Amino acid sequence: MADVATAAPETLAQTLAAHAERVRGVWLDAAARELHGRTSRGELDREQAEILDALLDGLRSGGIALADPAFDQLRGILADVSATRARLGFTPRETAIGIFALKEGLYPLASAGVDITPLLRLVDQLGLLTFETFAAAREAIIAEQAEQLLELSTPVVKLWEGIVAVPLVGTLDSARAQVVMEKLLNTLVDTGSEHAIIDITGVPAVDTQVAQHLLKTVVAARLMGAECTISGIRPQIAQTIVALGIEFGDIRTRATLADALVDALRATRAARQVGLPA
Amino acid sequence: MTDGVPILKIGSTLLVSIQIDLQDDTALRLQEDLAERITDTGARGVIIDISGLEIVDSFIGRMLASIAGISHVLDATTVVVGMRPAVAITMVELGLSLGDVRTALDVERALALLAPVEQFPEDVLLGAVEREEG
Amino acid sequence: MSAPTTTVEHVPIRTDSDVVKVRQLVRALAQQARLSLVDQTKLVTAASELARNTLVYGGGGDAEVQLAVDGVRTGVRAVFKDDGPGIPDLDLALTDGWTSGSGLGLGLSGSRRLVQHFAIDTAPGAGTRVEIATWSR
Numbered sequence: 001m002a003d004v005a006t007a008a009p010e011t012l013a014q015t016l017a018a019h020a021e022r023v024r025g026v027w028l029d030a031a032a033r034e035l036h037g038r039t040s041r042g043e044l045d046r047e048q049a050e051i052l053d054a055l056l057d058g059l060r061s062g063g064i065a066l067a068d069p070a071f072d073q074l075r076g077i078l079a080d081v082s083a084t085r086a087r088l089g090f091t092p093r094e095t096a097i098g099i100f101a102l103k104e105g106l107y108p109l110a111s112a113g114v115d116i117t118p119l120l121r122l123v124d125q126l127g128l129l130t131f132e133t134f135a136a137a138r139e140a141i142i143a144e145q146a147e148q149l150l151e152l153s154t155p156v157v158k159l160w161e162g163i164v165a166v167p168l169v170g171t172l173d174s175a176r177a178q179v180v181m182e183k184l185l186n187t188l189v190d191t192g193s194e195h196a197i198i199d200i201t202g203v204p205a206v207d208t209q210v211a212q213h214l215l216k217t218v219v220a221a222r223l224m225g226a227e228c229t230i231s232g233i234r235p236q237i238a239q240t241i242v243a244l245g246i247e248f249g250d251i252r253t254r255a256t257l258a259d260a261l262v263d264a265l266r267a268t269r270a271a272r273q274v275g276l277p278a
Numbered sequence: 279m280t281d282g283v284p285i286l287k288i289g290s291t292l293l294v295s296i297q298i299d300l301q302d303d304t305a306l307r308l309q310e311d312l313a314e315r316i317t318d319t320g321a322r323g324v325i326i327d328i329s330g331l332e333i334v335d336s337f338i339g340r341m342l343a344s345i346a347g348i349s350h351v352l353d354a355t356t357v358v359v360g361m362r363p364a365v366a367i368t369m370v371e372l373g374l375s376l377g378d379v380r381t382a383l384d385v386e387r388a389l390a391l392l393a394p395v396e397q398f399p400e401d402v403l404l405g406a407v408e409r410e411e412g
Numbered sequence: 413m414s415a416p417t418t419t420v421e422h423v424p425i426r427t428d429s430d431v432v433k434v435r436q437l438v439r440a441l442a443q444q445a446r447l448s449l450v451d452q453t454k455l456v457t458a459a460s461e462l463a464r465n466t467l468v469y470g471g472g473g474d475a476e477v478q479l480a481v482d483g484v485r486t487g488v489r490a491v492f493k494d495d496g497p498g499i500p501d502l503d504l505a506l507t508d509g510w511t512s513g514s515g516l517g518l519g520l521s522g523s524r525r526l527v528q529h530f531a532i533d534t535a536p537g538a539g540t541r542v543e544i545a546t547w548s549r
Contacts (some may be wrong), residue, residue: 049361076365083350122331140484140486142443143549171357178450181367182363182364182450185363185366185367187361188383189362189363189383190365192383192384194387216367216370216371219370219375220363220366220367220369220370222381223358223365223369223370223376224363224381224383225358225359225361225381225382225383225384225387225388226364228381289498299428299432299435299436300426301428301432302431302464303428308428331458332439332453332456333435333457333460334452334457335457335461335464336461336519336522337460337464362453364450364453365448365453367450367453367454368450368453368454368457368526370523371522371525371526372457372461372525372526373521373525374542375520375523
């Protein structure tokens with residue numbers, strides 16, 4: 001046995017390997033008690049075997065801090081485990097406890113005459129990494145859902161050959177305006193439509209910022225060779241627009257979606273008479 | 279200096295399809311070439327297809343506006359076609375406008391847009407002159 | 413998660429074709445960073461404006477482009493440097509429509525709107541350094 005004060009990674013590996021069975025037993029019991037009903041004992045056992053093997057491998061390759069390259073594999077396994085738990089709806093506590101329970105198995109080793117402080121420190125780092133990856137995975141899930149919600153809330157519908165419409169419902173913030181603009185413009189290209197109608201009947205209020213977003217969309221559509229009408233302007237909104245001094249410039253506005261559709265059809269007919277395709 | 283951008287002639291319309299990432303000097307040369315071709319051919323319309331362009335920055339934007347201005351002086355209409363949605367959004371954010379340039383979704387629609395111009399009496403006259411010379 | 417390894421790519425800006433090179437490099441990295449198509453286009457357009465500024469107003473200089481990692485986000489950072497005359501009145505230069513050359517005056521103010529991070533460091537006679545970055549959402 002080496003000097004107590006300077007426990008080298010190899011020494012720690014030897015000690016850990018020698019008592020692996022006992023450590024695993026205590027660890028598994030502690031974790032299973034906490035995670036009762038969330039995951040099966042067999043699954044935990046497999047997970048822990050994998051983590052312990054990677055930990056031993058890392059120690060044998062001379063690793064002592066979690067950031068060491070020797071622990072690449074260990075970090076990978078942990079990241080996977082906590083990301084999976086995040087997706088399965090585990091709480092942060094339930095995710096971290098599986099790692100911190102390893103300490104329960106390590107404490108008895110102190111009596112074996114080896115200073116296991118570096119090992120305990122390593123477990124702490126593992127626990128922190130678990131938290132970090134768990135939080136990152138949750139954030140990714142939330143971002144994904146927010147995006148899906150945005151997509152869902154802004155359908156672009158085809159009203160007629162060459163005429164598409166977006167019925168906007170709810171508040172139009174910058175992020176949403178961006179999505180609406182992109183989706184509408186892409187649909188113009190995909191369907192070869194020369195007319196777009198943005199219906200704002202369901203938009204509770206139009207302030208200067210919302211007006212700005214609508215304007216940008218109309219200008220971008222024009223650059224691509226399409227004409228955009230804003231419909232569904234309720235009387236109160238018309239009043240706000242005037243009161244705020246918002247300049248809609250030469251943008252076509254109509255009271256209802258029906259008016260806008262008739263208008264677009266009229267423009268299509270006029271274009272056909274001079275030789276434009278429908 | 280890279281190769282220039284080819285200019286095709288269809289009836290009384292000149293068609294330019296920009297397929298490469300335009301270098302500034304190439305863009306300037308295209309502007310000069312087009313002015314020359316419009317006078318040479320008496321073209322009444324110019325279609326610039328930019329569906330191949332991944333960006334339109336202020337330089338390219340200015341080139342498009344200049345071409346439209348030059349064509350206008352030479353009595354031809356310029357139509358810019360096929361701008362990608364991402365490019366249009368970026369141009370608006372950049373604060374770039376194409377001035378009075380006409381736009382269309384694709385070349386087919388641009389040709390239809392220019393078609394009535396071709397039926398004006400002077401087109402018939404110009405066509406006759408061209409046939410005699412050719 | 414493995415440690416981020418990003419190399420900085422240097423592109424000297426001396427001719428028109430170098431501006432194209434900068435655009436292509438920024439686009440390649442923006443795709444690697446998985447920026448959305450619109451964000452890619454905005455970033456490349458801003459890089460094009462700034463590279464041209466470096467060439468035209470700075471009398472040539474250098475671009476440094478790199479893939480950047482910040483936690484779970486990836487992005488692209490680009491720095492444009494020149495030893496030109498610098499910008500005497502920065503506020504004025506950042507105003508829409510102002511130009512000292514033959515441009516439309518949208519280079520600086522416009523590109524600032526196209527990216528998420530924009531920083532400029534300049535003084536008369538001391539050259540100009542502009543840093544831009546955009547991150548994946």
